[in-house]
Amino acid sequence: MVSDMISRLTGWLRRLPPPHERFEGLAAALDEEFGGRREPITAAACAEIERAAWPYARHLLLHFDPAGTGPPDEVAPGWPEPDPAVVLPAAAQVREVSRMDGGACLIRVDGLDALRFAQPYLDAAFALARGATAILLDLRANGGGSPETVAYIAGRLLGDRAVHLSDVTYRDHTRQWWTPDLPQGTAVPSEVPVAVLVSDRTFSSGEALAYHLRARGRVTVVGGRTPGAADHITEIRLAPTVVGQVPIGYVTDAVSGANWEGTGVVPQREVPASEAVTAALEALRA
Numbered sequence: 001m002v003s004d005m006i007s008r009l010t011g012w013l014r015r016l017p018p019p020h021e022r023f024e025g026l027a028a029a030l031d032e033e034f035g036g037r038r039e040p041i042t043a044a045a046c047a048e049i050e051r052a053a054w055p056y057a058r059h060l061l062l063h064f065d066p067a068g069t070g071p072p073d074e075v076a077p078g079w080p081e082p083d084p085a086v087v088l089p090a091a092a093q094v095r096e097v098s099r100m101d102g103g104a105c106l107i108r109v110d111g112l113d114a115l116r117f118a119q120p121y122l123d124a125a126f127a128l129a130r131g132a133t134a135i136l137l138d139l140r141a142n143g144g145g146s147p148e149t150v151a152y153i154a155g156r157l158l159g160d161r162a163v164h165l166s167d168v169t170y171r172d173h174t175r176q177w178w179t180p181d182l183p184q185g186t187a188v189p190s191e192v193p194v195a196v197l198v199s200d201r202t203f204s205s206g207e208a209l210a211y212h213l214r215a216r217g218r219v220t221v222v223g224g225r226t227p228g229a230a231d232h233i234t235e236i237r238l239a240p241t242v243v244g245q246v247p248i249g250y251v252t253d254a255v256s257g258a259n260w261e262g263t264g265v266v267p268q269r270e271v272p273a274s275e276a277v278t279a280a281l282e283a284l285r286a
Helices: 003-016 021-034 042-053 084-093 115-128 145-159 207-216 275-284
Strands: 061-064 096-097 104-109 136-137 164-169 172-178 196-197 219-223 233-237 244-252
Touching: 003 021, 003 042, 003 233, 003 244, 021 042, 042 061, 084 096, 084 115, 096 115, 104 115, 104 275, 115 145, 136 145, 136 275, 145 164, 145 172, 145 207, 172 244, 196 207, 196 275, 207 219, 207 244, 219 275
Parallel strands: 104 136, 136 196, 196 219
Antiparallel strands: 061 244, 096 104, 164 172, 164 244, 233 244
């Protein structure tokens, strides 16, 4: 029933992430609103819980599968290893590289798969972009993924020398994320203008990439405001029919001292997603 799932969820929220008023407020709000709900778990109930969590943590998601039978997790299992048979045929979600009129190059990346799989495709994309008059990094359908891949793409645009992107604070440690040191001349030259295209479908680590690049003044962000899901999360089975994405840490950008949680990444040029390419080309030519 809903109350049992909420008890497990709020228990994880008090055990997994670091002490923070957002996470503490989220657990208290969920207990108060749903702790007495004795009805069966449904997709509608999961959606209602997600909406209640929205003011506190936009990455708390509940995936309902009516055919699910697994027991609730007692220990956080962590993320499963990515399956090469899924990742490689999709080119690690590097969907498109195309030259446009005037010599600009569009690179469309719809997800951020593990770097050990994604790097060859990203290297190929940036090789094809060499000599471009401008770059449009299309993240409008990017649902997120690996922070290591975020750092790798950011490094291709921020320069050959390593740059400190962020600190992620967990309950028992803090992890720094840096772009990699690259061989001289590998990164896109600093004089080449870059636009990042975003939308309300740009999520999680997709938002992180846009945010970190904008915070360093390297790009012009064009499109629609993103949802604002900044927390690092892990998957936990909360009920036989529900797997939740539960916050385990929060991000602090090394330049802004903040993040995009709740606010989203706000474009400098806000237009409908369908008009972002045209608007980006206009912005880069201005």
